[in-house]
Amino acid sequence: MNAPSGTMGSGEPSLNDTEDPLSMFFDFGIGSPPQDSVEALQISSARKSQDTPPRGGIRVSLACVPCRSRHVKCGAEMPNCSRCLQDDKPCFYAKSRRGMRDRNAPRKRASLREAEKGSPVQNCSSGQSINSLSYLRANSSNDSYTGPSSDGSASPESSSSRLSGKVATSKRLLDLYYSSFHKAHPFLLPRYYFHNRLQSDPESLKFLFPVMKWxxxxxxxxxPSVDLRDTAMxxxxxANLPPNGFTVQALLLxxxxxxxxxxxxKSRAILDRAIYLALEIRMNSRTFANMERDPVLAESWRRTYWFMYVTDAKFAAFRNATQFMLYTVEANVELPCEECDYDGIIPRSRTLEEYENRDFLDEEPVFSSFTYLIDLTRISGSLLGFDRLPHGNVEVAVNNADAMLxxxxxxxxxxxxxxxDKNEELDEILxxxxxxxxxxxxxxxxxxSRLTHCPLEEISSCARPPLPIQPTGEEDRAYWLHTKKSLEAAEAxxxxxxxxxxxxxxxxxxxxxxTFSTLASxxxxxxxxxxxxxxxxxxRIRLGLGSLKAMGEVWAIARKSEKETKSIARSxxxxxKPGMATAENARSSTSNFGYGNGLPLSSSTSMMNHTPMDVGWQELSEIDYFGTWNAFSGRQQDMNGILT
Known part of the structure; x- marks a missing residue:
């Protein structure tokens, strides 16, 4: 930024043409200086120019509020500093207390916006993202964070701009996607790369961008998301979607x-279409990503395939399937990098062969969080069908599965x-x-274990049917081990x-x-x-129900699971409580409920009267916790029929 000086002649650019964005925060004069002060300013500038070091050597005293609070060096770039962009944090500046705000700031901001529209690629390459991250609704208000106000005050103009932020603009919807959804599903391009692509080649994102906005x-x-959903769907x-990686990403999302x-x-049908398209364009081969000259886009293709792999496994587990489709597909796609590298310089990609040999090295290398999730998903693929094994093989299969985990x-x-992670932030992939x-x-x-499957669990769409195991009298030796591991895992x-x-x-x-862990508890x-x-x-059960309630603010499957789990919890x-029933009641329960092991007896009793937990919706008289499991098989057959 060059301060105005007496060298401003008629043949040189004016202040408004050459002004740096930082000048909007300081009043260097409004309009052109009077002619009688130009000479004095020239003399003063000539004297100071002899002693003043170059502009790059001057320490920047301005710093944004997040950098000041963390006591780190701030680059003071406008509107977002480079450190906040690197850390993916909102950037804003405190209001000046010196009364030096430029009254021409609105006019200058308008000219800056026009300049940015004329050169979108330059704006992205300079490291400026389209906006700061919006806070999640759990952290702040429901309004998307729209970056710092240039005047830095709570003026009527700034208030009206915040109200206008509720308009469902594409920019705001993109902010909401990246701040609320991307970190847990990080396979699309990073936000500033995506924005750059949206400016330079919007046609390639024709099918992906509407899904992101929804x-x-x-x-x-x-x-309202109904219209956005209809547009995306x-x-x-x-019938004829373009066969490319962006279409696969849109279908997966x-x-x-x-x-x-x-x-x-519909979700299973669309995921199947995404898988078929990915295999058609050979996304399961490392060649697909390696042919891409842009390393960030190549990394996005690798991440897309592997997250589709993870999603296919989760869908298969929900269906109570014995395998998932991509588990049987041969793939040599290289492994994703760390999240911090994805937003910066992409390192050399590692392979599954390197990962498999890591345990035999003297110094074990550290792979990305995404890689460890992929490995765990591979293990889960070998476990999905173990409950179909003959009774005599179940114990061996469980021990082998436990060893792998x-x-x-x-x-x-x-x-x-x-x-x-090392930045003291939650790693969503881990x-x-x-x-x-x-x-x-x-x-x-x-x-x-002794965590008996109660028949009422059949109302939960996330429950699994019990194994048809006939007790032989030899199970007591292992019951305590499986029970302890089940309890510890559910609590964790x-x-x-x-x-x-x-x-x-x-x-x-x-x-x-x-939900599955809450049912075990x-x-x-x-x-x-x-x-x-x-x-x-x-x-812990209350914590599980509360978490389902919080996620139910956005996701219908959480609302449904909360309602189903509360119905079971009321019963x-x-x-x-176990241990308060008499032996006669326990024997009666065993004969009526049909459980081989019945309710375990305990010598420890409690004189405290138990108050049922208030979990709402249905009356207790409507629920029979110890009914039969006859309906589950019918529900499962219906699910398999409509999904296959």
């Missing part, structure tokens, strides 16, 4: 969104043991992986949602896993726990 609209209650149902809105039939966890590097690990442990151990899966981060930032693909309260453990587990907490 998903973004679901995170704001003041934006009309495009996805076209639409499938995830439809699944999360409880449209299981424990090995996965033991071989995680120290940096990946938790779900918080969160998803750790939750999936715990859910898989519940899945394999609960059938051999629910506790993940207690982390200090917005629940809506988590992937909706984990909703059924949360309900069974423990109904059948085995007493005393303090009973109350502690009831609190559980209306019963006497």
């Amino acid at each position: 998903i973004g609209s679901t995170f704001s209650p003041d934006i 009309n495009l996805m149902e076209m 639409a499938a995830i969104a439809l699944h999360s809105q409880d449209d299981m039939i 424990v090995n996965w966890k033991l071989h995680l590097p120290r940096e990946k043991q938790g779900v918080v 969160f998803f992986a750790q939750q999936q690990l715990q859910v898989l442990l519940v899945f394999i151990h609960r059938p051999l 899966a629910i506790n993940l949602y207690a982390l200090p981060c917005p629940i809506l930032s988590h992937s909706p693909l984990g909703i059924c896993g949360l 309900l069974s423990s309260c109904a059948f085995i726990l007493t005393g303090p453990e009973w109350y502690r587990t009831r609190d 559980v907490f209306a019963m006497p």
Whole structure:
């Protein structure tokens, strides 16, 4: 930025033509200086120019509020500093207390906007994103964050601009998508690369962008999403979609969104179409991504295939299928990089062969979080059909599955043991992986534990039918082990949602896993726990229900799961706690309920009167917790019939 000086002649550009955006925050004079002051200004400038170092050597005293609060160096770029852009944080500046705001700022902002419209590529290449990240609704208001106000004051103009931000503009919908959904599903281009592509080649995003806008609209209650959904679905149902990677991304996003809105039939059909198209263009080969000259776009193709792999596995688990389609497809796609590298310089891609050999190296390398999620999904593909095995083989299969899952966890590097990254922010991909690990442990151990499957669980769309295991009298030796592992895994899966981060930032693909773990905890309260453990587990169940309620603000499948789980919970907490029933009542329960092991007896009793948990909706008289499981097979056949 060059300050105005007496060298401003008639033949040189005016101040308004050459002004740096930083000048809007300082009053260097309004209009042209009087002619009688030009000479004095020239003399002053000539004297100072002899002692003044170059502009680049002057320390920038201006800093944005986030950089000041973190005590880090700020580049002071306008409207967003480079550090905030790098850290993906909102950037804004405090109002000046010196009374030096430029009264021409509105006019200058308008001219800057015109200049940006004329050169979109230059704007993106300079590191300026289209806007700062909007806060999630869980963190702030429902209005999307639209960046800093140039005048920095709460004036009527700025208030009206905030109100106008409720308009469902494409920019706001894009902000909502990237701030609320992208981190848990990071396979599209990073925001500034996507914006650059949208400016330079909008035709290539013709089918993807409407799906992104629909998903973004679901995170704001003041934006009606029905029309946006219809527009996106009309495009996805076209007969002849262009066979390219962006179409695969659009179909994959639409499938995830439809699944999360409880449209299981259409979501499965659209995911199948995405898989067929991806295989048709050979996205399962590393050659597809390596042919792309843009390294960021090549990384996006790799991420798209692998997230489709993960999504296919989650859909198969929901259907109670024995396999998922991509599990049987040969693929040599290279592995995704870390999230911080995806937003910066893409490193050399690693392969599955390198990952498989990592355990035998002296210094084990650290792979990306995405890679560990892919590996866990591969393990889950080998576990989906274990409940179809003959009874004599189930115990061996469970032990082998447990060994694979424990090995996965033991071989995680120290940096990946938790779900918080080096920047002290939640790693959504690791969160998803750790939750999936715990859910898989519940899945394999609960059938051999004392966490009996109550017949009322059949009303839950996320429940699995019990194994047809006939007790032989030899199971007691292993019951305690499987029960303990099931309880610990269910508690760990629910506790993940207690982390200090917005629940809506988590992937909706984990909703059924949360419900599945909550059902296991309900069974423990109904059948085995007493005393303090009973109350502690009831609190975990409340946490699970509360998490479903929070995610139900956006996703219909969470609202449905919350309602179903509460119906089961009402019946559980209306019963006497285990250990309070007499032996006669227990024997009567065993004969009437049809369970081989019945309610376990305990010598520890509690004199405290139990108050049923207030969970709403249905009356307790409408629920029979100890009914029969006859309806489950019919529901499962109906599901398989409509999905296949």
